[in-house]
Amino acid sequence: MRKLPNIIVTGTPGTGKSTHSERLQELMPKMTYISINKYVQEHSLEDGFDEERQSTMVDEDKLVDLLTVDLEKGGCIIDWHVCHIFPESLIDLVVVLRTSTNRLFDRLKERNYPEKKFMDNIDSEIMEIILNDARESYDPEIVIELHSNDNDDMESNCQRIESWAKQWIIDNDEDA
Numbered sequence: 685m686r687k688l689p690n691i692i693v694t695g696t697p698g699t700g701k702s703t704h705s706e707r708l709q710e711l712m713p714k715m716t717y718i719s720i721n722k723y724v725q726e727h728s729l730e731d732g733f734d735e736e737r738q739s740t741m742v743d744e745d746k747l748v749d750l751l752t753v754d755l756e757k758g759g760c761i762i763d764w765h766v767c768h769i770f771p772e773s774l775i776d777l778v779v780v781l782r783t784s785t786n787r788l789f790d791r792l793k794e795r796n797y798p799e800k801k802f803m804d805n806i807d808s809e810i811m812e813i814i815l816n817d818a819r820e821s822y823d824p825e826i827v828i829e830l831h832s833n834d835n836d837d838m839e840s841n842c843q844r845i846e847s848w849a850k851q852w853i854i855d856n857d858e859d860a
């Protein structure tokens with residue numbers, strides 16, 4: 685049995701996954717923050733480059749094989765815009781961050797993405813692609829949608845997730 689939960693923090697690029705994950709790591713030092721973008725680089729899990737989208741493709745089978753070892757131990761905060769590939773039995777909470785179009789527009793403008801990548805991400809957020817993906821891939825009861833428009837949202841979201849994790853630990857304490 686895992687002693688700590690595994691949490692996915694997902695959402696369209698720019699919605700605040702890494703900002704939230706870093707704050708969660710501060711609030712819950714026993715948890716391990718895993719940025720999949722960095723994890724892919726560190727473990728050489730790249731599988732080519734998509735010129736049109738200007739993004740690195742990932743060998744998802746290898747990624748899941750490797751990450752399953754971490755997930756089985758528990759206590760992972762997974763930060764990635766793809767959420768559906770992880771084993772359902774090892775995921776306890778899926779947080780989908782949502783940002784208003786105008787704010788996301790400003791945040792992505794700062795990244796200087798190529799026009800297609802920029803518009804694909806804005807469209808994806810408007811069409812709720814990642815939220816729907818999460819709800820189709822996991823029990824909808826473990827999927828929560830949280831606004832990430834400003835700093836107050838971020839702080840209250842992280843405190844809510846921390847409270848949830850504390851309760852999970854109590855509920856799953858085999859010695860209790």
Ligand SMILES: Nc1ncnc2c1ncn2[C@@H]1O[C@H](COP(=O)(O)OP(=O)(O)O)[C@@H](O)[C@H]1O
Pocket residue numbers: 695696697698699700701702703704791831832833834835836837838
């Ligand atoms: N809730 C929020 N309130 C204010 N700024 C935010 C919020 N979430 C993200 N940001 C800002 O938006 C930008 C993108 O955030 P980031 O965490 O890198 O997004 P992601 O990891 O989803 O791509 C950063 O400059 C970050 O400071």
